[in-house]
Amino acid sequence: MIRSVYISGADLAAQLAAQRMIGTGEAGLRGPETCESWTEVPPGAVVVGSLAQDSDCDAAPCRDGVTKVVIVPNHAQGLKAVSRGADHYIVAADVDSPVPETIALQIRRADRARSSGFGNGVVEEENCVDASAFRWLIAYTGSVVHRHGQIGYMILLRVEPDSPIPSEALAEAICLRLCKTLRAADIVTWLGRNWFGTLVATGLTLEGAQVLASRLRESCGQPIEYEGRPVAVRCNIGMTTFGGSEIDPDLILDRAASAVDQSTWSNFSDSMQEVP
Structure with a gap:
């Protein structure tokens, strides 16, 4: 086009x-x-x-x-x-x-x-895509930033509710929060179960990306309203950079997942405030 x-x-x-x-x-x-x-x-x-x-x-x-x-x-x-x-x-x-x-x-x-025929994400937001589109965008963006000597950022979040709620309800609530917190050019997806990914557009310093990750952690750690009641959640978050010669989406996702595993969980009690 x-x-x-x-x-x-x-x-x-x-x-x-x-x-x-x-x-x-x-x-x-x-x-x-x-x-x-x-x-x-x-x-x-x-x-x-x-x-x-x-x-x-x-x-x-x-x-x-x-x-x-x-x-x-x-x-x-x-x-x-x-x-x-x-x-x-x-x-x-x-x-x-x-x-x-x-x-x-x-x-x-x-x-x-x-134009690649990908399905939409779980919420009606332009920057929310499905997992297949997300992986394709990792490879495409990785190739672009490598040619231009830039750096991209992959941020993964794992969100766990205090009491059981359907995965689709969790996905909708968290993806909406991610879309509202990120910039319009950044990409959001639900990777299944309690995993969420964000592809952060270039133009940020590492410090700026870390500040953005903190904002995502704070936003997604707030209670979720489900069936008229607040459900406390906790989350942990991991980030990796990309933009070198390696643009395999699964390897980049694996690095970010390892960073999530090494991070600490937020506390359920920290999120029990007014439901946004």
């Missing part, structure tokens, strides 16, 4: 970010083309714009199938933009860094997953 990138002609930051995203065309993007309003671009387009330049970035919804990339002054504004419908954000200081290229590869990765 070839996508066209649209920008406002007067938005210099967007022009620079779009040019970096398009690069040599490896990510399947072409352009950039100019537009008067984001609401007028065709389905399948990628639109890039700055909050300071284009009011569409902050308010107007795009057509279905349009990917929205917003340039913001800081991460706080980026999170707000995502909550209002943006798919990705770029901090203004990073428009001439590898960040736009990383986002372009993330868009390509998601397109390839959707």
Whole structure:
């Protein structure tokens, strides 16, 4: 799938970010083309714009199938933009860094997953996929980050309820929490029973990935509401990096599972607070 990138002609930051995203065309993007309003671009387009330049970035919804990339002054504004419908954000200081290229590869990765006939994940979220798609994305992302000298992160979680609940109920609750905690470009899956995986997009330092893992542990350790009652849960979590010449999904998953086995469980009592 070839996508066209649209920008406002007067938005210099967007022009620079779009040019970096398009690069040599490896990510399947072409352009950039100019537009008067984001609401007028065709389905399948990628639109890039700055909050300071284009009011569409902050308010107007795009057509279905349009990917929205917003340039913001800081991460706080980026999170707000995502909550209002943006798919990705770029901090203004990073428009001439590898960040736009990383986002372009993330868009390509998601397109390839959707076009490969994989089933959906257990919840209706764009970044939640089934286990087969997850393994395919590990291999694809590993190949990409290896060619670009980057690092990817695999985070696994094992979640155990205090009292028995159906696996499907546990899977739905935890996958929803993972999707809400992670960035829009990161991938979530249920691997079966009480195992969950997250594929974290590049663009994070190791320290940033560790902070994200802590947030996931805190979110998934909160009680789950099942049949009108709170069920305490505990979890442990493990992370591994990838991006070298080895891109076998099972080996990467095995490394992350070993990290889970070496981590400590959270306590049931720590999670008995108000059910989110």
